[in-house]
Amino acid sequence: MQLPDRITGLFLVVLGGLAAYGGSRLPPVPGQQIGPNVFPMVVGFGLVLCGALIALGVGRRFEEAAEADLSAHSDLPGNAPQAARWWRGLMALVPPALLLFYVLAVDRLGFALTAGFMVLIAAMALGARLRLALPLAIVAPLFVHLVFSKLLRVPLPPGLLPMPW
């Protein structure tokens, strides 16, 4: 999701504008100069200004210097070789999608099944074979359930598959 500065800058301009507009419509508190509307408006105008500067490329030089420094001093693993394919970029959305799945499903399916499914999919998405992913999808939810439900007393929903403890 590497976007040109022009796009992110314009996004901030729009977001700031909306924040300032939304802030300006908040009711003032009678008898007070500074109501709840002032802070969002200041922040919104600040965002508009920063967004415009970013879109114009101001400050880009500092960033390039920092990036050059980092790559000169270490080998961070770069993008995967398959990253050239457009759908590989979308793989980044797998974890948030699985978290959304957790929110929607955990009350009905229960913790064990939901968590097992999440771990299985995430492990497969990271390139694990079924030989690794399947045992992991069984052991990890059991372990997490043991720690959080048994030791820390977090009420994890039992759902379709209650735990033996």
Next chain:
Amino acid sequence: MNTLLEAFGLVLQTDVLLAILLASIYGLVVGSLPGLSATMATALLVPVTFYLSPIAAIATIISASAMAIFSGDIPGALLRIPGTPASAAYTDEAYAMTRKGQPEMALGIGLWFSALGGIAGTISLMVLAPPLADMALNFSTYEYFWLAFLGLMCATLVARSSPVKALASMLLGLLVSCIGIDNPAGTPRFTFGSTDLLGGIEVIPALVGVFAVSEVMRAMVSAEPPKLPYRRFGSILKGQIALTRQYVKPQVRGNIVGIIIGVLPGAGADMAAWVSYAMSKRFSKTPEKFGTGHPEGLIEAGASNNASLASGWVPALLFGIPGDTITAIAIGVLYMKGLNPGPTLFTERASSMYALYIIFLLANVIMIPLGIIMIRVASLVLLAPRASIMPVIMLLCAVGAFATGNNLYSVLLVGVFGIIGFVMERNGYPVAAMVLGIVMGTMVEQSFVTSIIKSDGSIWPFFARPVSAVLASMTIAALLWPLGVWLWNWRPRRVA
């Protein structure tokens, strides 16, 4: 003296000591795995801290973060891949040393000077915090407003990115803090009719998302780091005493720079290491040796990043202003544990503060034996495939967020902030600045509005009190600084 004994009593409890040991092991493992940072280690610890005693909770955060910052040096020295961002500045140097056939020396420097740096940082915390607390007792909302404002400006000045983007990130964080009814007027802001949003965006799920989920997302699109070949190490600490004597100056300078950067809001261990490494090269008599496996820069930067950890707690404990991303999380835990940050912490809960110093010292002392064990088993730990670690981390994010308030809305927040953190990092927006904005937004607004009400709408009292006048001029200087630098850089080009 009595307080000190009481503090020892607080620390020498089975649960606290066990918490320190387990958190240390956890920190060492997480720090050594590339892609898992010290901040992430701390964020994932939060749900566990709910169920610990206040001192044990703080102990886990202190020991896990200190260990993780050291442990990040291990893959750096052996693979040229930093385990945590705090090691990135000198990874090249450490790896060059390994290639020269001295991996023990590179790792030994990392361990020994990390521990010494951590102790130096702790001493700075012990020396700086009480007098500052005395001074802060007289602070009113005017001073708090300027402090918070100054903290926000610092975060944008010291970011390793474009200052404009840092400022934008900070404002984004402030905008997030606007959400909810937690404002002086109690008006719902940007809640869009949602009852979940009325309570605002909780800091802990947001931080877990930004620091942990975004790392899992990054793993999805990046190549897996190579495995560490098994290697037999000689004595790790051999020659470290001689190096300590030989490089007194770089070490002390590293400690001091680390302490200063730690105290500055928003700038943490990674920044300290970068600045110290650059400084070491600048002031060295033999700058040409840098990059070839020369110990000087390693010593200075290694001492610096661990020193910054402890001093980051100074503003956090005194004012509730995070010194780095780790203390941003720690502040949340402090509030939850009834140790509300503020100068009175040092008078009313003095024994707890002493206990905190003792834990810091203890953690840095046991870092040496535990670190040696970790170095020897590192190749085994790093054997764990990423596909087995990242899914578990994601699961811990979900359950941990749920545990913060037992509602699924937090899990959703974690996912949303994961996306925000991922997109921001990819596009060069410093995430730390946004975190500072989220943590401090309410404080800036509250202190400003209360001050304005007190002064009956006049701006004058903001500058009238001596301390607030000093803070105000510092803030304005910080505000104008980037403009000054920009104009300065502009000038020669126009002449040429």
